[in-house]
Amino acid sequence: MRVGQGGSGPGPHTPDGSAVELYEVTPVHGEDELINGAIDPGSTVLELGCGTGRITRALAALGHHVVAVDESPDMIARVREPSSGPPPTQPPTGPTAQSPTAESPATSTPAQSPATSPQAQSPGTSTPAESPAPLPPVQSPATSTPAETPATSTPAKSPATSTPAETPAASLPAETPATSTPAETPAASLPAEPPGGAAGIETVCSTIGELRLERRFDLVLMMSYLINVADDAERLRLLQTCAYHVRPGGSVILQQQTPGMLRGPVVMTSDRGTMVISDLEEFPDGRQSATLTHTVGGKSWSQHILTQNLTEDQLARQLAEAGLHRTAYLTPDQTWVVATPTT
Numbered sequence: 001m002r003v004g005q006g007g008s009g010p011g012p013h014t015p016d017g018s019a020v021e022l023y024e025v026t027p028v029h030g031e032d033e034l035i036n037g038a039i040d041p042g043s044t045v046l047e048l049g050c051g052t053g054r055i056t057r058a059l060a061a062l063g064h065h066v067v068a069v070d071e072s073p074d075m076i077a078r079v080r081e082p083s084s085g086p087p088p089t090q091p092p093t094g095p096t097a098q099s100p101t102a103e104s105p106a107t108s109t110p111a112q113s114p115a116t117s118p119q120a121q122s123p124g125t126s127t128p129a130e131s132p133a134p135l136p137p138v139q140s141p142a143t144s145t146p147a148e149t150p151a152t153s154t155p156a157k158s159p160a161t162s163t164p165a166e167t168p169a170a171s172l173p174a175e176t177p178a179t180s181t182p183a184e185t186p187a188a189s190l191p192a193e194p195p196g197g198a199a200g201i202e203t204v205c206s207t208i209g210e211l212r213l214e215r216r217f218d219l220v221l222m223m224s225y226l227i228n229v230a231d232d233a234e235r236l237r238l239l240q241t242c243a244y245h246v247r248p249g250g251s252v253i254l255q256q257q258t259p260g261m262l263r264g265p266v267v268m269t270s271d272r273g274t275m276v277i278s279d280l281e282e283f284p285d286g287r288q289s290a291t292l293t294h295t296v297g298g299k300s301w302s303q304h305i306l307t308q309n310l311t312e313d314q315l316a317r318q319l320a321e322a323g324l325h326r327t328a329y330l331t332p333d334q335t336w337v338v339a340t341p342t343t
Helices: 020-024 031-036 054-061 232-245 312-322
Strands: 006-008 044-048 065-070 201-205 217-222 246-255 266-269 273-282 287-296 299-308 324-329 336-341
Touching: 020 299, 031 054, 044 054, 044 232, 054 065, 054 201, 217 232, 232 246, 232 312, 232 324, 312 324
Parallel strands: 044 065, 044 217, 065 201, 217 246
Antiparallel strands: 006 299, 246 336, 266 273, 273 287, 287 299, 324 336
């Protein structure tokens, strides 16, 4: 487990305490349609922090070619159907327990009815959503530190059982250490053109901050509130990876936690189970820590998280430092950010 974070419950867990089995049973809640409405048909997509492939498979089913990246071998092993292709590639870029993954589990969903694929809304005119339900933050990046010292910790991803549009679960799985699968081909050697195959999916086991593929993509997608990692240097590394892999004229879509999303104590229920937010602590610099407990199908998982709320100016400055520029929001509550390369 990463310092200052952790989780408990059945099955394997990632370094930030995210439960692999919980993500595996989490359905899609319209995020795929929201993203699909913002990109061209048949786009190439780099999904950073894919988790068990909840959104990966949905985007591939819509006709996009997705390269799914996660540092957790346990997560990445579940992205494909058993017969959908070869094992994941692992790049020679260092230990897999150093960067966040991204998939947002549970019933977290975009704050605005994604099924209607809303048009992008310019930052200047977007209106804040009406008090979005408490939303758990997401997976925590490499340089996290003990929860008592929020300065260097990073948010953990955790699947929420909340309903769409109200509680965009900020959970995201971190990468699981232990039994990583051996790589067959280095990540940098991935084909320049998407290979064939019905699934339209490739997988890469790597940390996000260290990832450097010899390819550029129409869309780089980083969900699960990974952008809210409570470490400025780690956040910059994540954004630099986004900027490195987006093609000229392409776009980056980020899912962020906004102030007011994470509230507690609170109990949220759905037809699938419950999520309890407890032990919430607020820090003067906009950081928050909490314990998230999910119960689904008679099984329970708990995870401690630390996250950083960002102002528009803070996010804009870090985007600029990475070579990106915010151009729009996909939803009125500003949880879905669109950015493009500055050059």
